[in-house]
Amino acid sequence: MPLGFQSGQALELPQRPSRSVFLLVGLLSIVALSILAVRIQVERHAALAARGEVIRSFARRVAVNDVLTGLVEAESAQRGFILTGAPAFLTPYAPARRSIAEALDRLGADYRTMPAQQAHLVELRYVVGAKLTEMDDVLARYRQGGLARARTRVEDQQGRTLMERARTLVAAIVADEGATLAAGVDRAGATRRHIDIILGVVLLLLILLVAAALLVGWRVGVERHKTEQQAWESLTRLRTIFASTTDALIILDSTGLIESVNAATDRLFGYARDELIGRDIGMLLDAAPGDAPLARRLGLSTEGTPARGQGVDRSARHKRGHIVPVDVSLARLPLAEGFHLIATLRDISERKAAERLKDEFISTVSHELRTPLTSVIGALGLLSGGAAGPLPEPALRLLTIAENNAQRLIRLINDILDIDRIGSGRIQLRSEPIDLPALARRAVDDAAGLAAPRGVGLRLDAHPVSRPALGDGDRLLQVLGNLLSNAIRFSPEGETVTLALREDGDRAVLEVADHGPGVPDAFRDRIFGRFAQSEAGAAIPGGTGLGLAISREIVHALGGEIEIDKDRARGACFRIALPLHARPIDADTARPRMLICEDDPDMATIIGDIIAGEGYEVEQCGSAREAQALARSGRFDGLVLDLRLPDANGLAAVRALRAEPTTRDLPIIVVSAFANSEGGTPVARALDVVDWLDKPVDRPRLLRALATAMRRAREDRPTLLHVDDDPDMLEVTALGLADRGRMLRATSLAAARALLASRTPDIVILDINLPDGSGLDLLPDLFAADGSPIPTIVYSATDLVPEMNQVFDAVLVKSRRSLTALSETIGAILDRQRARPREEEA
Template identity: 45%
Template sequence: MRRSRRQWGLALAVVALVVGLVLVGLEMRRDFERVRALRQETAQSHKAREELQTVFSLMQDAETGQRGYIISGDPDFLVPYTTATERLGRELPQLRAAYAGDPVQRANIAELERRIAVKQTAMREALEAHDRRGREAGLTAVATGGGKAAMDRIRATINRMTDVDARALMALTQRVEARSRSTEAMVTAMFVALIALVAGGAALLVRYVTTRRRLLAEVRATAARQEAIFDSAIDAILTLNPSGTIETMNAAATRMFGWSVQELGRRDVAVLLEASDQGDKGLMARIRAGGADATGGLVQELTGRRRSGEAFPVDVAFSPLELPTGVHLVAVVRDITDRRRVEELKKQFVSTVSHELRTPLTSIAGSLGLLAGGAAGSLSERAGRLIGIAHSNSLRLVRLINDILDVEKLESGQINLELQPIDLREVAIRSLDNVRGYADGLGVRLELAEGPAAPVMGDVDRLVQVVVNLLSNAAKFSPESGTVEVAVMPEARIVRLSVRDHGPGVPDAFRARIFTKFAQADGSDTRQRGGTGLGLAIAKEIAERHGGRLWFESAPGEGATFHLDLPMTVGDAAPQTTHGPRLLIVEDDPDAAEVLRIMLAQDGFDALVAGSAAAALDAVEGEGFAAILVDLQLPDADGIGLIRALRERPGTVDTPVVVVSADVARGRARGRSLEVIDWLEKPFDQERLRSAIAAVLERLGRQAPVILHVDDDPDILQVTAETLAGIAEITHATSLSQARKVLARARPDLVILDLGLPDGSGLELLPDLGEGAKGIPVVVYSAQDMDAALGERVEAVLVKSSASLADLARTVRRLTFTPRDR
């Protein structure tokens, strides 16, 4: 019985042991399954986070390649950009598959893909800007900060996904550890009781414990890698709790601000960041009030404050981070001190170029122009040729500097257009006059097709700049004895100005970048034909600022046609403002008439040409003229007869007449009673013509106007005085104080004013000149650009080197022709 009981007891014990062993075995099996699941989850988490970092690394590679290409222009920099873009297309689907079972991470993946697409679009647009408009456009696109903001948002999304993954893995690990500890205790107890029966189980237990420890070590290593990524970031990264106090910061933040994590823990973020002068004043208050929704995803320019008290500019990207304790903020801070320094250097460079180069170049070009025009007497043929070379190259340098400054102003948005109703045909005529001398030197003929008026809204000077560039390019690339054809035609809703040449045409390889800055068809173009490659880029920008476009058609070997399309305005264009006294030239020889018109225009006169006596009589019926220049040999009447007819008309009975003819002696004998001011015999020089016109003005009862020229450059004062000789009486002042002394002694008819004076800005003199109808007219003639808001306080603004001395003379003539009450 006892044996039976013992047997039953042993059997029960064995059964209990077996059952216990089975239960232990089952529990161990379940624990191994949990460990295996943990291993798989850890491996999957690790792989997913590696893929996340791979995606971010690829984005950084793409950004680095893009910026390297934009900065250097070397296509080799595009290799990492292209490679990274292709790999992203493979990596993102794998990342989606890795998180297919996690709805939170699926949403994060969708957000990450959207932000990557935004960044890729920004990089493509910057590359396209570089390829279309050149390096400066690409740098401007990169410097806007949009790409940096996109990268910050991508980084924030990846960090959020990594944090979510790490927290999920940590929770799983803790659960497995808890169950593992329970199983370990059970196994240990059974091991003591069944040491003989579970010897094999002991080995299994050892294996199990080893495996568990390895998995835990891998988990810790993963956490350490994530911490290293956080601490190795270049930008400072702060996490703020819902009340705006600092919770954590990385090593970069410690280096940037000089505070340790322990010192700043739970302190207000205002210790480190404050609103800048140009920033959002209410931003910091919203952060303290828990306004994460109002700041999330934004890049703000703030002022950073180091531990030493030093203030420095920073860009801060705020991103919301949802935690169980509330919505936190992640602030990524970048020090932009170096960027500000570069911007300041750029401003100083532009200012230096404007003043220190424009002023002496104006003196050089003006003096050479006066010498070439015979202001210092006739020159020998060799001296005239050398002066011509020097003058031509000084103007070339002036155009280069003006183009560079125009590009900078266009990129910074500092060019303001003075739009008014104009006739684009008049713009074409004025542009042809400006380019005709250059074209004649190349042996190229310029032709303007007849056509109706072409009303548009535009800035006359800027449109002339565009058309002059098109004409000079066409003349430059035309064969000798070639023709450049210009047409201005209104169409359905636009006005099209077309410039056609018969040169080699635009090479196919050059078409895509013809409107980019510093673009040349090949390396020899600059040496053979000259030019900077800036003209067309500037012209295209000006056309687009007018709401139009600049484009071209070309076939190799058949020339090129450039088209300027501008929106047509309803109604006729406003008449062009005349540049001075209006004269009538009665001359049947178009070449002689054109020579006369150009000579008069150089001295500030606006002239109308009539090719016959009948046309002259029709012209005087429609408007008044200050004087009339008459050729004695006309196709439909005798010049003396025309003068008699003019004397019989009430409107022209007292109009001064100057005879310009090849037979002055016969005309003088027949016209003694006709009160002719002067008789000019062909051929004549410009000084002789000036004397005759001066006599006309004296006949009109006009005295030479008194002009006060305020400029600290003696060369500019002298060259301007030479240019205005015979037009006005010039008084000089080299400072504001000296100008005020001159004004105290006498009131001038006009003031020519430089902005950069040794004792202040020339604009400080404006209150001394009065306002309204009783004010003294002011012409700003300076190397510095003037604020458009102040333009209404002066009559004209001319920029040295951009406006020639002839432009200044025409402006003076226009503003002083109508006598003013003293």
């Protein structure tokens, strides 16, 4: 049947004809002919044996007859001599006797294995001997007494009797030989018939084989013609498709050399066909150098999907030098000599232009609408609150209407922006532990303002969960807010909306249930679509049709599932299932660390509580010497320092920290009861401290200083993420690399992903053996927001296969390379990163 081009149809490489089948058929034919040949030879030998037996039987008959003939001749010679007395008559007598003896000897040899004939022959010997004796006696009498005396011996009739007996025995022997001859002739005839049959079978077999060969040859010729015709038609189709498609199609070998291109490739890149054949695909697309497989060099998989989290949108180079944005996908092409690749490049210039227009529109919507709407809502709120004086009741009602509709409009704008971010993959989700019961309580509290005016009650049924979820708490709160607001909108006055939380195995289940009209069956399958609203929903103001679509995308991005309960008899129930984290997140890897150096334990506790309440990990010390030693470890993101310390002046400690390379950029917040007397702000500028706070500490100002310190910690120093399951190795590496940058630490894949979700390190130091998987599983996450790969150094006790070395910036083995080598490698990578912007500016 003709080859098809249906989607999903798998084409298999044609298999070579089975050699074993041909060998088996040939072997069987040879064996059959050999058996027939052997059978013919056997029958031939049997025929020869039968013929020999016939000849021997005839010879024995002749020999028996020779005995009788010899007797007759001897007797005739005797009688002639007696009757005539002429000696000439006795001439044949002696030869006849010799021929008789010879014939008897021959018969004796032939009849040795024939008992019946042997018995006849014994008797015949006796009779012949007696007859010869009788004839000799007659001759002797004749010579002694003449004819009269010889006559007396003849007249006793003994000679005649013996002669008759001899004839009888010869006749019996001849008769037996006749039977033997007839049996031999029959056997010979049967053998001849067998040979004729076998020859007929052989002839028939040869005829069948020739006929089968002719039939197979004919069918092979017909099938070959059909196959060639189909191949020609398929090749014609493929050539036509290959030549007429608007996408650039490039056939490559496994190393990336171009073997064939279509006309669209010439049009897209401006090269003639001969200029591309035999060249590396790198002349059109940026590909990593080396001998690695092409898909890895291009950062793609052979199914067209990203290989390391990278999109398929690529920049190609035209012959004239300008950049052409293309969509790239690779597909494996199995051929007899091995796998080749088909690269499909689609010009997406128009799509990129449309995306730029959309982005500009979204930017305009974001800036030109959200900013004034925020001002409008703020102004309306101030007016409603009496900032401009008391207003009459009608005016307050109008302000409320305006404020509600402004809020509705800004929610619509926010939803549209969220949908755009989700669709383009630009939505950023944090990965941090979520206290689900606390989040559920907050969601109910936030929805209370919407439920109260409608007369709808809210109920929280939150059971404790043993482990936190891992994700973005604010986005999950947005999802619960959408579900609760929908439930409140559809609930009749006096009904209650319930938010329930329970633990189900390794998942947490959140359910939002109402007692409204429910969801029509016809609408359930598209309820999570964009701008999808049922007739009942469209009739109730306040909905945009985007909330559930956004909620589904957020829940899926958090690794969970959202669905509607289809078995609920009344109202609607939306169910969210989120995976619970396997174990508590290591605080060292999930939260920034602040060092508090304060000799007053009470004051240190107060400051520590304020900082810890904002999600920081806090450690305390009481002397300048301790502060300097801990700061040099590289484990801290900032330092809160009192100036009055028991072992040194705080300013001297700051100067010492600024003098060391490892602590030169450490953000420092000074807290002192004598700030004004020390010079305050001028000294702060001179020592490059974040802020100089008086005691008692102003909490808002301290929090602002913390935010500034964290921003500086992330901006001023390179960030190094070390992923290793050995805490001692993490500690030693942090101390050894403290002068290279700020060190983040993770002891598992989950902890590393949690950090990567909220920040982008400048360099990743990766161990291969981790408790929850291989460090190589982290590769799809090691990309910056712009799609560029994060420089990665493998620092492990495990050797990688040589092919994997091409993927990483460096591969160091713990037992072979020291921390100094690791530090030098990091320094070289950082130097390249610093040099790149200068080269681009030049």
